[in-house]
Amino acid sequence: MRNLVASLPVCALALMSVTPAIASYCVNNPDALGVSRVLEIDTSDGPRFGTLQYKKTLDLQPKEVVLTFDDGPHPINTQRVLEALKKECVKATFFTVGTMVQSYPETLQSMADEGHTIGTHSWSHPNIGRMSTARATNQIERGFRTINAAVDQQIAPFFRFPGLNDSNVMKAYATKRGYAIFSTDVSSDDWRGIGATTIIQRTMSRLNQKQSGIILFHDTKFATAAAVPAFLRALKKGGYKIVHIVPVNNYGSLQSAAAENGGAELATIAKLEKPGKSDGGAGDAPIKR
Numbered sequence: 681m682r683n684l685v686a687s688l689p690v691c692a693l694a695l696m697s698v699t700p701a702i703a704s705y706c707v708n709n710p711d712a713l714g715v716s717r718v719l720e721i722d723t724s725d726g727p728r729f730g731t732l733q734y735k736k737t738l739d740l741q742p743k744e745v746v747l748t749f750d751d752g753p754h755p756i757n758t759q760r761v762l763e764a765l766k767k768e769c770v771k772a773t774f775f776t777v778g779t780m781v782q783s784y785p786e787t788l789q790s791m792a793d794e795g796h797t798i799g800t801h802s803w804s805h806p807n808i809g810r811m812s813t814a815r816a817t818n819q820i821e822r823g824f825r826t827i828n829a830a831v832d833q834q835i836a837p838f839f840r841f842p843g844l845n846d847s848n849v850m851k852a853y854a855t856k857r858g859y860a861i862f863s864t865d866v867s868s869d870d871w872r873g874i875g876a877t878t879i880i881q882r883t884m885s886r887l888n889q890k891q892s893g894i895i896l897f898h899d900t901k902f903a904t905a906a907a908v909p910a911f912l913r914a915l916k917k918g919g920y921k922i923v924h925i926v927p928v929n930n931y932g933s934l935q936s937a938a939a940e941n942g943g944a945e946l947a948t949i950a951k952l953e954k955p956g957k958s959d960g961g962a963g964d965a966p967i968k969r
Contacts (some may be wrong), residue, residue, distance in 0.1 A: 706769035713768040713912050716744065716921035722928045723837045726855025730863025730894050733844060737865050740892040744923050745915065747772040748862065749899035750801055750840060753780055753787035760905035761897075762790055768912045771924035772796050774899065775840040775862070778803035778826040785830045792831045797926055799838030799862070800824050809845035816850050820859075824931055834930035838862060858934050860927075865893025868904070876907035884914050 706712030719738065721727070728734040738746060747765075749772055752758040758774075765772055774791050776798060781788050791798055802808060803823040808816045820839065828835045839854060840862045854861050868883040883895060897904050915922070 709767060709769065711916075713770050713916045713922060715769065715771050715924045718924045718926055719746075720926055720928050721838075721860055723860040724858050724929070726858060726860065728851070728861040728863070731865050732867065733846070733863040734861075737893055738923070738925065740923060742891045743918075743920050744892045745866075745887065745920050746894045746923050746925055747897070748775060748840070748864070748894055749773070749897045749904075750775045751780070751805065752776055752899040753784045753791065754900040755784045755787055757902055757905040758784075758787050758899040759790065761899045761908050762787075762794055762796075764905075764908040764912060765796070766794060767909070768916075770912060770922050773799055773836075773838065773862075773925055775799045775801035775838070776827050777801050777805050777842075778823040779805075780900075781827050781830045788827070788831050792833050797838065797924065798827065798831065798833075798835040799840065800827050800835065801840050802842050805842040807843060807845045808841055808850055809847040813849055813853075816847070817853065820850070820854070828931050834932040836860075836927040837929070837931045837934055838925075838927065858929075862894065864896035866890055866895045868895065868897050870898050870901050870904045870907070874903065876903045876910070879903055879907040880911045880914060883911065884918065887920070888918070 706714055719740075721738075729737050731737050740746070747770065749758075749761060752774060753776060771794075774796055776788060776791075778800070788798070800820075800823045802819045803826065804819065806819060808819055811819065824835070824837075824839075837857075837859045839859045841850075844863055846861070851861060866883060866886045868879050870879050874882070879897075887893070887895065897908075899905070
């Protein structure tokens with residue numbers, strides 16, 4: 681498998697570090713938004729990002745944003761999002777769902793081929809915050825394994841709780857496993873069934889108040905796919921810059937480290953995982969905050 685950060689310089693032990701701009705010029709679109717810089721994230725201590733829920737967010741400068749998309753891949757809407765991002769030479773982070781990946785692996789591979797960061801959003805998008813430890817662990821780990829196996833590169837140890845419904849127990853578990861947890865700083869509210877114009881106006885209004893941050897969209901939504909092209913142009917017009925986040929160490933390296941430590945941690949995970957009917961769960965609306 682290709683290492684997600686193999687071509688990037690690795691900065692020792694720093695929580696986050698900066699690499700040079702990777703898309704200052706877009707071949708087919710000289711006026712493209714592009715990517716201003718790459719931010720490497722060390723997940724070893726299980727950091728949490730996003731001021732909607734947590735105390736800190738990514739180390740972003742004013743007018744810097746990180747684009748994230750949840751719930752995919754979707755065979756039509758995700759592809760439209762990918763096309764819009766490609767036109768602007770923009771990179772994003774996709775928090776994908778295991779069951780969706782199983783249904784549409786080709787779309788997941790398209791994400792990887794375009795250089796986007798792939799994180800996970802559980803196996804089947806239940807309310808993990810209300811699950812038993814065993815079921816919640818299964819949702820997280822089965823999601824990571826399934827998604828990692830479905831693409832020809834190692835995915836990032838980045839996780840977002842479905843509906844942002846976390847719990848103290850599972851936050852501690854993610855920290856122990858070396859997974860970075862992502863919430864958001866700016867919500868688009870696209871899950872509410874609003875139209876593309878409202879998505880753009882609402883997101884830009886909130887972003888202008890925050891001036892930077894992690895933005896949360898859902899690439900499964902038709903309105904979101906319709907909004908992305910104009911939204912990217914609005915970012916450009918507003919003087920915003922895109923930051924692409926990548927991990928210092930990928931998911932596979934965490935698994936290898938656990939195996940090298942005698943496999944006790946992986947054995948414990950295997951005992952907690954009990955695939956079956958209890959693994960299901962309908963997609964929950966994002967938590968009200």
